[in-house]
Amino acid sequence: MLTPPQPVVPQAPPPAARGLSRGMIALVVVLGMLVAALGGVIVAREMGAPAEVALEPVATAGANPFMDSVGTDVPDVRPVAHTGGRHSGTTPGLYGGTGDDSSCDRSQLTRYLSAHPDRAAGWASVLGLRDGSSSTISSYVDGLTSVVLRSDTYVTNHGWSDGSVTSWPAVLQAGTAVLVDPYGNPVTRCFCGNPLTAPQSFTTVAYVGPRWTSFTSNSVTIINHQTTTVTNNYTIIDVHTGRGHDRPRGTDGERDRENREVREAFPGGAEPQAGGGAQAGAENGGGSAPDVVAPAAGGEGATGVAPGGAGPGTSTSPGSSTTTSTGPESSTTTTTPSTSGAGTTLAGTSWTAGSGCSFGPGTVTFGSGGRLTGTVSGTYTASAGALSLTTSSGSTTFDLPSASTTTLTSLSTPACTLTSTSS
Numbered sequence: 001m002l003t004p005p006q007p008v009v010p011q012a013p014p015p016a017a018r019g020l021s022r023g024m025i026a027l028v029v030v031l032g033m034l035v036a037a038l039g040g041v042i043v044a045r046e047m048g049a050p051a052e053v054a055l056e057p058v059a060t061a062g063a064n065p066f067m068d069s070v071g072t073d074v075p076d077v078r079p080v081a082h083t084g085g086r087h088s089g090t091t092p093g094l095y096g097g098t099g100d101d102s103s104c105d106r107s108q109l110t111r112y113l114s115a116h117p118d119r120a121a122g123w124a125s126v127l128g129l130r131d132g133s134s135s136t137i138s139s140y141v142d143g144l145t146s147v148v149l150r151s152d153t154y155v156t157n158h159g160w161s162d163g164s165v166t167s168w169p170a171v172l173q174a175g176t177a178v179l180v181d182p183y184g185n186p187v188t189r190c191f192c193g194n195p196l197t198a199p200q201s202f203t204t205v206a207y208v209g210p211r212w213t214s215f216t217s218n219s220v221t222i223i224n225h226q227t228t229t230v231t232n233n234y235t236i237i238d239v240h241t242g243r244g245h246d247r248p249r250g251t252d253g254e255r256d257r258e259n260r261e262v263r264e265a266f267p268g269g270a271e272p273q274a275g276g277g278a279q280a281g282a283e284n285g286g287g288s289a290p291d292v293v294a295p296a297a298g299g300e301g302a303t304g305v306a307p308g309g310a311g312p313g314t315s316t317s318p319g320s321s322t323t324t325s326t327g328p329e330s331s332t333t334t335t336t337p338s339t340s341g342a343g344t345t346l347a348g349t350s351w352t353a354g355s356g357c358s359f360g361p362g363t364v365t366f367g368s369g370g371r372l373t374g375t376v377s378g379t380y381t382a383s384a385g386a387l388s389l390t391t392s393s394g395s396t397t398f399d400l401p402s403a404s405t406t407t408l409t410s411l412s413t414p415a416c417t418l419t420s421t422s423s
Contacts, residue, residue, distance in 0.1 A: 050204040052171040056157070057212050061192040064159025064166050066119060067112045071104035071190020074148050077175035077239050083151035084219040085255075086397065088226075089184020092235035095243060102252035103177035103189035104146040110138050112193065122165040126158045126195040127187055144179040144187065146252040148239055151221040152214075153185060154199045169200050171220055173212055175239070182230045182249055186223060187310060198225035198411070217330075224386060224411055226399055235259055315387035349410070349420060350374065356415025358394030364418060386411075 052153040056062045056419035077096065087094055097103070111121040113136040121132035130136050149172055157170040172178070177190040186196045199222060207217065234247045236256075351364045353376055360374030370379045378391030387398040387408060396416055398408035410416035 003086040003220045015348065028223045039224070051169065051200075051202040052208045053154070053202075053205045054157070054168055055173075055175075055207050055209040055211055055215065056170050057173045057210055058175040059191065059208075062159070062170070062189075062194070063168070064155065065192035065194060066123060066160045067109075067116070067193035068157070070112065070190050070193050071107075071146075071177040073103075073177050073191050074098060074103070074239050077148065077150060079151045079174040079219055080215055083221045085106070086222045086224055086388075089180060089223045090229070090231045090234065091184075093237050093244065094150060094221075094223075095180065095199050095234060095236045096150040096239040097146075097148060097236045097247060097253050097256065098239060102146050102254075103148050104179055104188075104252065106141050106144060106146065106179065107251065108177075109188070109190075109193055110141050113137050118163060119160055122160060122193050125194075126165060126167075126197060141179075143182055145176060145247060145249050146190070146235055147178060147180055147223075147236060147247070147361040149174050149176045149178060149186075149233065152187065152219060153223060155223075156197045156199055157189065157218070158195045158197070159192075167197075169202070169205075170217075172208070173215075183227050184231060185225045185227075186232070201413075211389040223399075224399070226411070255355075296410075309406070315345075351418040352421050354415065354417040354419070356413060356417065357396065357410070358413070358416070359391040360393065363421070364389070 054062065058075050061069070074096075078227055082094075083087055083094065089095075092422040111213075113132070117132065120137060122139075124130075125130035125135060127140070129140055149359075151174050153172050153174075153176070155170055155172060157172075159166045159168075171187065178186040179190060181187045185198070194247055206374040207215075220258050231251075232249050234249070236245055236247050237243070238245060238279070241319065244259040244261065246259045247253060299303055344397055349366060351366075352357065353361050355361045359376055359378070364376045365373055365375045366380060366382075368369070371380045372380060372383060372389075372391070378389065380390070381388045382400070387400050389398065390394055396410040396413055398418060399412055406420040408418040
């Protein structure tokens with residue numbers, strides 16, 4: 001006997017689909033696909049976006065100041081010629097002063113931090129101090145020297161917001177009062193008390209913020225941060241009179257001694273220039289459309305980043321580069337190796353790159369014409385103070401303390417080393 005067919009009972013839709021028509025479900029699916037696609041575009045754009053570098057004029061506190069002003073900037077300092085690129089913090093004439101008047105009150109800085117233990121702890125941590133106690137900070141600040149920047153200088157700035165430290169890359173205008181440590185490194189911006197550290201490495205940057213009339217991307221100074229050689233005297237230029245002075249470490253100007261030879265000692269023989277041309281301009285104010293500096297492609301013709309990839313601007317070393325203009329705020333630099341100092345010992349020597357280098361481990365052999373041969377290929381420039389190495393996959397700059405050095409350590413990435421394997 002045949003069983004009659006059973007009636008088909010409609011099944012209830014899943015809970016998530018109840019109340020939605022087929023058209024609405026399809027619309028949701030399409031919207032989801034669009035969101036995913038747009039999300040991918042947004043991520044891709046963010047990954048390729050230039051790093052924003054804040055332009056910070058004199059007499060402005062910038063974002064998230066650590067404290068009230070403990071110093072006075074000088075608003076009429078014209079950036080000195082031949083300071084673009086990398087320089088040692090002990091270079092004669094790199095820093096300036098204002099005669100016997102201190103541009104930074106170190107005692108006021110110490111008192112403020114002693115009265116604000118939370119900020120003291122943050123300030124100390126940025127600068128690598130043991131702790132934020134009054135005794136530790138006081139001892140450290142006593143060894144700092146008050147100076148004025150004579151060129152627009154690239155740093156990593158640090159502020160204080162909502163109980164914690166913030167940081168960002170910045171270019172400080174010439175005339176900014178800073179404290180430098182015994183090694184010549186700028187460590188505090190006096191107008192706001194912000195601690196400063198070495199600049200970060202970027203391939204492409206965009207300058208944002210109020211622009212002063214004398215600013216150009218290829219004249220930005222990068223100070224080689226080092227912690228090996230202590231200096232007892234800084235040879236500085238009085239930004240008002242143009243006269244040279246020797247300033248003992250840990251002083252504010254009250255013990256300066258005149259130095260009549262400072263003009264000859266400054267890189268490139270630049271004459272000191274003072275007055276005019278450094279006021280913040282209205283163009284590009286408030287972070288409007290920034291310049292995008294062309295990325296460094298590695299090898300010859302790299303633009304926008306100093307050798308070593310450590311910051312904005314094009315590095316130039318006296319007698320070792322030729323610069324041609326390629327449009328507003330950018331330049332192209334073709335480099336050849338220097339033949340002075342420790343750099344002469346590099347040619348024909350094999351070195352092993354450590355795994356901490358961005359271009360990976362491998363054998364590096366320095367040849368003529370600024371070219372590398374061996375496993376790691378690219379270009380290099382060498383001088384008595386630094387080796388700038390650029391390959392297809394990364395760039396870095398190494399300190400050259402002496403001609404007999406057998407191990408080189410990257411200034412920006414200590415984990416990256418070059419070890420000599422032959423002579």
